Amino acid sequence: MNYDVFNGDADGIIALLQLQLANPTSTVKITGVKRDIALLQQVVEKTNAQGKSIDDSVIRVLDLSMEKNKDALNTLLADGGNITYIDHHRAGDVPEHVNLQAHIDLDANTCTALIVDKLLAGKFHYWAICAAFGDNLIAKATTLAKLAGLNDNECKHLETLGTLINYNGYGSHIDDLHFHPARLYELLLAYSSPFDAIKEGDSPYYILQKLYNQDHSKAVNTKAFYDTERLTAFELPDETWARRISGVFGNELANINPNKAHAIFTINTDNTYTVSLRAPLVNKQGAGDICSQFATGGGRAAAAGVNALPKEKIKDFLAAVEVYYG
Structure with a gap:
């Protein structure tokens, strides 16, 4: 039995989309x-529950911090699993193992889908650009x-679709989301190009756009509770719309x-x-390091978070952010 283990955001979904x-x-x-990034442990649990060997299984891990999945990774490698690991988050020490193919790039201006794009020699390049927009790599995505040869209108459509797929991934629980990420992936797999999804009137693009606009209208009326020359902070309520919009709202503010x-x-x-937490776009460093100082925190240089x-x-x-960027 083979497995695809992937982040439920735009980058993870579109990375897998290109490979498939x-x-x-x-x-x-x-x-x-x-x-929910410590997902590789679920492969260990599934194989144990089924009493099956992982030996010779092919496992692809996409857009998930290796550092947060290290124990499960070592267990699966020891049991004979063949693992391809593609990511751009904090990795820690990458194991040297004959069954591990690791494609890790910590550059703040790349994402997992762009790493896959290189591995596939740009075969589904428009999807990779869409993912970069969704991961808030606006300057990089626009350049690509x-x-x-895309015009401004086409760029805007890719940015909107990427943002919407990313928006769908935010929530404390699956029930907060409009689409289960696996289901959204399945729906998008029908389109070899993101422009095909944009052309079709009943695609996830238009469904999510309507729902996003509803949540966004509530977020933009929120006032900052903390504001200095280095940091602006907002507090959103314990409501599903707030959990859904939090990440993309942070990206919007950063831009x-x-x-x-x-x-x-x-x-x-x-x-x-x-x-x-979003690092300043003029200095896309430190967000992961700051959040990792706190229990349940982590992420990458440009964007990170704390779960609880x-x-x-x-x-x-707040003080840690001020000190880092001071």
Whole structure:
């Protein structure tokens, strides 16, 4: 039995989309909400529960921090699994193993779908550009789009679709999402080009666009509770719309004011906070390092988060951001 283990955001979904379009393969799909990143353990649990050997199984892991999946990775390698790992997040020490093919690039201006794009020699380049837009690599994606000969209107469509796919991945639980990420992937697999999805009136593009606009209209009326020359922070309520919009709202704020860091605090049911942090676009470093100082925190240089920040740690978090970018 073969497995695809992928992040439920635009980058993870579109990375897998490109691989499957290039070489259709029957696999078990394992994914979740964007912040559910320790997914490789589910392969270990499934094989143990079924009493089956992982020996000779092919496992592809996409857009998930190797650092957060290290124990499961080592277990599967030891059991004979053949693993291709493609990612751009913090990796820690990459194991040297004959059964591991690791394609890790920590450049702040790349994403997993762009790494896949290189591996496939640009076979589904428009999808890769769409993913880069979704991962808020706006300048990089725009440059690639222009080099590919796309006009401004086509660029905008790819940016919108990427943003919408990314938006669908945010939530505390699968029930918060409009589409289960595996289902959204299946729907998008019908389109060899993102422009085909944009042309079709009943595609996920238009369904998500309507729902996104509803959530976004609520977020833009929120006032910042903390605002300095280095950082602006917003607090969103414990509501499903807030959990869905938090990440893309943070991206939007970062693009509007690229000289500052931005943090979105969303209240959880246990009175902790989910935090989305965006580094200043002029200095896309440090977000992952800052968030990793706190339990349940992590991410990459340009964008990171904390899943459950206690209320009494908010001042410490704000201070850590101020110190880093001071």
